Amino acid sequence: MMKLAALLIAASFAGSIAAQQPNRASAPPVSPEIQADRHVTFRLLAPKASAISVTGEFMTGEKPMQKDDKGLWSVTVGPLEPEIYNYNFTIDGVKTIDPGNPNVKSGSTPSTIASILEIRGEGHAFYDGQPATPHGEIRTHWYPSKSIGSLRRLTVYTPPGYDANAKTRYPVLYLFHGANADEVAWTRLGHVNLILDNLLAAGKIKPFVVVMPFGYGVPPGSGPGGESNALFARDLLEDVIPYVQAGYRVNTTRDQRAIAGLSMGGGQSLSIGLSHPELFSQVAGFSAALRPADFDKTFAAAVANPQETNHKLRLLWFGCGSDDSLFPAAQSFDAFLSKNKITHTFRQSDGAHTWMVWRRYLAELTPLLFR
């Protein structure tokens, strides 16, 4: 993955077609440039701009760039810990990407657009692809959703060996993205396949299938979240699960079915999962979007008979970072479940509302599933 990442991050181009384009402008300045000591220099040639700054998950606040006499702006930060960070440039008041970096994060709304900076450490990170490790596949489906009335995309991870083991039925995790994102977020930003490939190679998880649907029932911003979530739940239960069970060798017992999600998707996984014990035995939320005022209503089914809920739930796990604006809601959920005598694990961690946290939660949660 190191070389693949280098390929994808490579910041200038002088390929074979350039010979056909003699008028091609000279290569833009390299940005971001990652030094061996993990300092990072951001650059932008912008003689006409009057202020450029950088914001990013590697620091708090914004850092102004300095302009030289040729109009080349730059700033150096670091040294940065090995990690995958999002960052943005703000050019004369407009928040946008680093135009010099091909590694762009996008999603279902513009607020998620950012550039991606990957800082590598000495060895392999838990989210890195490794050439010598067996790798699963990501399959993308276009399926007609009767619930939504349109064609939608669905992303599915199958573990290494899935095709070869034609008689094996696999457990299945339904895994949801957050607001502003889409059905490729868990692979593109979450590295779900690489994390699970690595955990499998280390013997820390059993092989299972992961299903990642698109989490909006209505177009983002076109209606209230409740309506979107209700339609999404219908799509999941009436379209996605039957579609997956018809096309994949997944185990269809509740014992072998888990549900998890992050942020908006964490609200969805907890509410759908705890309302459908007949379908899900293992339920998790990462930095879940929860509204304490709705707990009694949303989780009425689960708290009506705590003894039965505890008997049926093999796992109820939720995590939140202490710097996340949703942390108080997670604390309230912890108190709500305790008050109602529902067995659960509340994982309080460092961190904010970021993929850095969610990649780690995935690696912490999945060894607990399907045991």
Next chain:
Amino acid sequence: MMKLAALLIAASFAGSIAAQQPNRASAPPVSPEIQADRHVTFRLLAPKASAISVTGEFMTGEKPMQKDDKGLWSVTVGPLEPEIYNYNFTIDGVKTIDPGNPNVKSGSTPSTIASILEIRGEGHAFYDGQPATPHGEIRTHWYPSKSIGSLRRLTVYTPPGYDANAKTRYPVLYLFHGANADEVAWTRLGHVNLILDNLLAAGKIKPFVVVMPFGYGVPPGSGPGGESNALFARDLLEDVIPYVQAGYRVNTTRDQRAIAGLSMGGGQSLSIGLSHPELFSQVAGFSAALRPADFDKTFAAAVANPQETNHKLRLLWFGCGSDDSLFPAAQSFDAFLSKNKITHTFRQSDGAHTWMVWRRYLAELTPLLFR
């Protein structure tokens, strides 16, 4: 696909998490806004900017945006023909995306970064997904390339029914992207799966598998194109094809194997395809990056014995748009092949070096394959 596209293009967000973030800024202005008459308004709130313009595949040159007294910039273009266009904003001299549009085009170098504008017509376009049509899958593999010495990604299209027809062996098309792009370009921008799904449903093609590797042998810009192309060819022949033939039910005879590509990938498909008649019976290039000075050397094998080449080649097809800077090279290639008595089809079309042309070429070429 219409509703899916609408979901992906939706320009503002007010989902369930917003309730947790009372300090969230008000929604940004909608951009792009597509009117019913196919005029399009681009907007950007940028009180501190002094000049903003739009460039795009729907027009020549650039169009300045106008600023109102609140710092809201806007410009309206059109009416635009139904199509999928790339466009950019230039903000105080810096070419970047439309920050209001989540639909971002990226690739392996920064020069390819753009926003995507999809204008819909009355009915379904040939590249639209349709709910009632059977759909194939896109599978993404992470494979260890011994040739390149790293883990690389590979994208594969399997036609509808592939999984259900466990005894069928399918023909296979190896299909390459252009410079600055990557192994997701043909699905993300080329709509290869949707185009083939539609052609299949219309009975115009036979079902076949499409294999889309990453086309750089060295990181873009890190070495000469020739070195990159040579390493890519090794990866294709020694890693990708064996990997595909081990994992997919593809026919392994030359009769059932085709090769095609666009731009840099067109140069690759023509040079590799015509140099390996033992592997490929059908060869195509779209807006191919060809260097007339190299024809004698690159295509030496094919012209050495025209009679045998014509006997073995079931199809040699290449197309180029008359507004493409590579058009003269395509004309030279046509003359070179004619001079050497190699049977071929030179498709001269309107258009420039754009995905608008390449999507159409794909729909023209594929009905000619595997007949």
